[in-house]
Amino acid sequence: MMQLLATSKKELLLVNQANKPNYHYANVMIEHMPIGIAIYDAQEFRLLEANALFLASLNTFLDLHWHNEQIIGRSITEFGSWLFPLGISDIFYSVAETGQPYRAEEMAAYTIQGQLTFWNWTLDCIRDSAGSVSHVVQTLIEVTTQVQARQSYLATEADSPAEAERKRLEVIEIVERSVRELMDTQRIGAIAIDAIQTYFHPDFISLHTADNDQRMYHLLCVHVPPDSKQIVSSLQQVPFTSSLLLAQTAQHRQPLFLADLQAAVKVGRIDQQHPLIKKKMRGFICTPLWFGDQLEGVLTAAFSQVIQPTGPEMRTFLSIGTHIAAALAQARLHVDIQNRQMRLHSVLDQLPEGIIIAEIVSGSIDYANPAAGRLLRLPLPQLIGTPVHRFAQSYASSSQAGIEFPTISWNFFLIQALSGETVRSKETTIIHSDGSQVSMLVSAAPLYTSYDGNQVMTGAVMVFQDITAQKSIEQHKNEFLSIANHELRTPITIIQGFAELLKLEETNTALNDFTRSALAHIIDQSEHLARLIKAMLDVSRIEHEQFELKLATHDLLPIITHIVKSQAIMLKYHHIHLRLEGLQETATLIGTFDKERVVQVINNLINNAIKYSPEGGEIEVGLQAIAEVRHPDRYREVLIWVKDQGIGIAPDEIPHIFERFHRARTLDRSFSGFGIGLYIVKEIITRHSGRVWVESTVGVGSTFYIRFPLKIY
Numbered sequence: 001m002m003q004l005l006a007t008s009k010k011e012l013l014l015v016n017q018a019n020k021p022n023y024h025y026a027n028v029m030i031e032h033m034p035i036g037i038a039i040y041d042a043q044e045f046r047l048l049e050a051n052a053l054f055l056a057s058l059n060t061f062l063d064l065h066w067h068n069e070q071i072i073g074r075s076i077t078e079f080g081s082w083l084f085p086l087g088i089s090d091i092f093y094s095v096a097e098t099g100q101p102y103r104a105e106e107m108a109a110y111t112i113q114g115q116l117t118f119w120n121w122t123l124d125c126i127r128d129s130a131g132s133v134s135h136v137v138q139t140l141i142e143v144t145t146q147v148q149a150r151q152s153y154l155a156t157e158a159d160s161p162a163e164a165e166r167k168r169l170e171v172i173e174i175v176e177r178s179v180r181e182l183m184d185t186q187r188i189g190a191i192a193i194d195a196i197q198t199y200f201h202p203d204f205i206s207l208h209t210a211d212n213d214q215r216m217y218h219l220l221c222v223h224v225p226p227d228s229k230q231i232v233s234s235l236q237q238v239p240f241t242s243s244l245l246l247a248q249t250a251q252h253r254q255p256l257f258l259a260d261l262q263a264a265v266k267v268g269r270i271d272q273q274h275p276l277i278k279k280k281m282r283g284f285i286c287t288p289l290w291f292g293d294q295l296e297g298v299l300t301a302a303f304s305q306v307i308q309p310t311g312p313e314m315r316t317f318l319s320i321g322t323h324i325a326a327a328l329a330q331a332r333l334h335v336d337i338q339n340r341q342m343r344l345h346s347v348l349d350q351l352p353e354g355i356i357i358a359e360i361v362s363g364s365i366d367y368a369n370p371a372a373g374r375l376l377r378l379p380l381p382q383l384i385g386t387p388v389h390r391f392a393q394s395y396a397s398s399s400q401a402g403i404e405f406p407t408i409s410w411n412f413f414l415i416q417a418l419s420g421e422t423v424r425s426k427e428t429t430i431i432h433s434d435g436s437q438v439s440m441l442v443s444a445a446p447l448y449t450s451y452d453g454n455q456v457m458t459g460a461v462m463v464f465q466d467i468t469a470q471k472s473i474e475q476h477k478n479e480f481l482s483i484a485n486h487e488l489r490t491p492i493t494i495i496q497g498f499a500e501l502l503k504l505e506e507t508n509t510a511l512n513d514f515t516r517s518a519l520a521h522i523i524d525q526s527e528h529l530a531r532l533i534k535a536m537l538d539v540s541r542i543e544h545e546q547f548e549l550k551l552a553t554h555d556l557l558p559i560i561t562h563i564v565k566s567q568a569i570m571l572k573y574h575h576i577h578l579r580l581e582g583l584q585e586t587a588t589l590i591g592t593f594d595k596e597r598v599v600q601v602i603n604n605l606i607n608n609a610i611k612y613s614p615e616g617g618e619i620e621v622g623l624q625a626i627a628e629v630r631h632p633d634r635y636r637e638v639l640i641w642v643k644d645q646g647i648g649i650a651p652d653e654i655p656h657i658f659e660r661f662h663r664a665r666t667l668d669r670s671f672s673g674f675g676i677g678l679y680i681v682k683e684i685i686t687r688h689s690g691r692v693w694v695e696s697t698v699g700v701g702s703t704f705y706i707r708f709p710l711k712i713y
């Protein structure tokens with residue numbers, strides 16, 4: 001038979017009955033025992049020696065990342081979150097004090113990875129020659145597999161005899177159900193506390209939620225013994241840094257278990273004045289409620305009787321902690337979403353644009369802001385909750401309002417968006433019941449939510465604004481333009497006619513130099529004026545959808561050659577040339593296009609190239625034809641470019657220069673112009689199913705490109 005004897009740390013040996021030291025075998029045996037074994041001094045409980053299995057077990061609980069050699073020599077109070085919070089230090093004290101051995105079976109404990117494990121462990125005393133306790137020996141063996149096997153057996157057995165286990169499962173089920181069904185933290189808390197109270201009768205239970213912003217625990221629910229007003233008020237708001245047990249425990253991931261609070265007072269762990277001590281509480285459990293990395297709250301209970309570490313109370317708390325944490329997290333996220341939604345709605349409520357959000361499943365309106373109600377002249381309660389398709393605007397009302405063509409009802413755009421389409425800046429007319437009309441600019445888009453990594457459509461939003469005032473200004477402007485065009489064209493034609501007549505006279509009558517130059521100016525400026533009026537008329541036609549192409553079959557090459565030649569004759573400070581890329585001068589580029597308009601486009605680009613290169617320079621008109629894939633001698637598309645060495649265009653202006661009335665912001669105003677030339681160029685080329693764009697560098701020059709098909713289908 002072997003026995004343990006102690007003298008000093010180094011002399012602690014396994015000896016045989018005949019007291020014959022057997023150093024060699026003792027060490028090897030201890031190291032290879034399938035049980036963790038360690039020895040501490042009985043004063044400060046410093047770990048003096050431990051075998052490999054013990055150290056490995058200990059390391060699964062310590063989040064301090066000590067190496068084995070760093071653990072040796074430390075007191076158990078330094079082991080922190082595993083041993084200390086579970087009240088094991090109390091057991092060490094009492095074993096050392098009384099000399100009575102301690103046996104714990106199936107004690108529950110969390111590893112640093114958060115796994116629940118179960119352990120059998122013992123504490124035994126070693127006495128010195130004078131008979132006083134000098135060391136304590138701890139053994140440790142993990143029984144998780146056995147406990148779990150039994151638990152799952154009990155859980156599946158319908159007529160389980162284990163009443164405690166039944167209670168535990170019952171409480172877990174109640175809490176789990178409330179997690180699934182409820183979003184209200186208050187009710188989740190009340191249900192959890194009620195279930196624990198019904199099955200385990202603790203005298204005190206409290207549930208706090210953690211407010212990580214304010215670093216404070218707020219009391220959610222509490223059950224207290226009679227006359228505990230003071231306890232309740234001291235628990236209302238508990239700062240994270242409070243010295244209360246619940247605040248200290250929550251900082252760790254592990255629950256705090258104290259078999260007997262009164263014993264903890266004796267060893268100085270808890271103050272005599274602690275309210276729970278005054279209420280004669282004994283068993284104590286405190287579980288921090290972690291959901292992932294988020295601390296959601298703390299659940300605390302105290303019992304008037306001593307409780308066991310392996311008892312059903314502790315095991316129940318360990319299990320329901322996760323569920324309550326999940327419930328609180330879910331409720332918190334729900335409140336977060338609601339708050340965000342409220343904030344968003346309060347912003348949308350203030351917007352002058354009408355906003356309507358429809359939900360995909362029922363197709364009904366979820367939200368409409370006051371502006372939407374005002375613009376549609378429908379009370380919000382009538383809008384919200386009603387399926388989108390119910391708002392059809394009848395064609396009859398359009399004809400009553402004097403509109404010949406049926407207008408698109410506003411809800412149609414929302415229906416389009418609900419079917420996944422995006423609608424951008426569409427105009428429509430809304431006819432109110434009194435026959436009045438409002439012009440609306442509508443945009444609508446489907447709404448998507450990310451769900452399990454996929455984008456799922458959840459609804460659609462429509463934004464609209466009243467553009468009646470702008471429309472009527474626009475209409476007046478267009479009417480004015482078209483009248484002005486007609487009124488100006490007649491006198492200018494007459495001026496040009498007489499000027500041409502006078503020029504013819506020049507051959508008969510000798511004109512003096514001044515008259516000749518004045519006549520040249522009259523002809524030049526009246527031509528310029530005629531071009532401007534023509535351009536304005538074009539704009540007005542485009543606006544009124546009266547801009548039509550006169551398509552016919554032409555050969556493009558001679559047309560462009562002619563333009564370049566006639567421009568070359570007139571140029572004084574510039575030089576212009578035609579560059580044919582991959583084309584012979586004799587090539588034919590037969591296509592269907594409006595000759596007059598194409599000439600207008602190229603002249604416009606050449607005139608701009610001249611105007612915006614005040615220093616003179618080279619102007620290149622280029623032409624390249626793109627052959628058909630199957631017939632290399634037939635051309636399907638042309639690319640024309642006009643390149644100058646002028647002032648260039650700033651990058652931020654480039655996207656805008658084709659807009660109506662747009663002129664570069666930094667442009668020297670001595671360059672005459674209206675900002676409509678390129679707008680007309682774009683309209684003409686687009687109507688030929690083509691594209692126009694520019695590449696430019698400030699101070700170097702610009703190249704305008706046009707690409708269009710020779711045949712328009």
Ligand code: ADP
Nearest residue numbers: 608609612648657663664673674675676677678
């Ligand atoms: P306008 O020349 O009458 O102002 P356009 O519509 O022809 O109107 O041109 C719009 C604007 O684009 C011009 O005001 C000018 O800022 C810029 N732009 C056009 N062509 C050129 C060019 N070749 N070089 C530099 N800037 C140009």
